[in-house]
Amino acid sequence: MEGFVLTDAQWAKMEPYCPGxxxxxxxxxxxxxxxxxxxxxxxxxxxxxxDLP
Known part of the structure; x- marks a missing residue:
């Protein structure tokens, strides 16, 4: 997706640790x-x- 700081690979590593x-x-x-x-x-x-979007 455009505009993201994290790459899909980085997000895939972080996602299991996020609540919800x-x-x-x-x-x-x-x-x-x-x-x-x-x-x-x-x-x-x-x-x-x-100012958090």
């Missing part, structure tokens, strides 16, 4: 990759957290 997988009890995250990408964007640009 379908096998986990309780509510699952809607899009863990989007959240991780948003955090990386904030860290990379130094923007305040309130």
């Amino acid at each position: 997988k379908p096998a986990d009890p309780g509510r699952s995250g809607h899009d863990n990759r989007l959240f991780v990408e948003a955090v990386l964007s904030i860290v990379r640009t130094g923007s305040p957290w309130r």
Whole structure:
């Protein structure tokens, strides 16, 4: 997908460690990759957290 910082290979290594997988009890995250990408964007640009996309 265009605009992502993480490659698909990097995300494939991280994904099993993210909470909210379908096998986990309780509510699952809607899009863990989007959240991780948003955090990386904030860290990379130094923007305040309130500007999180």
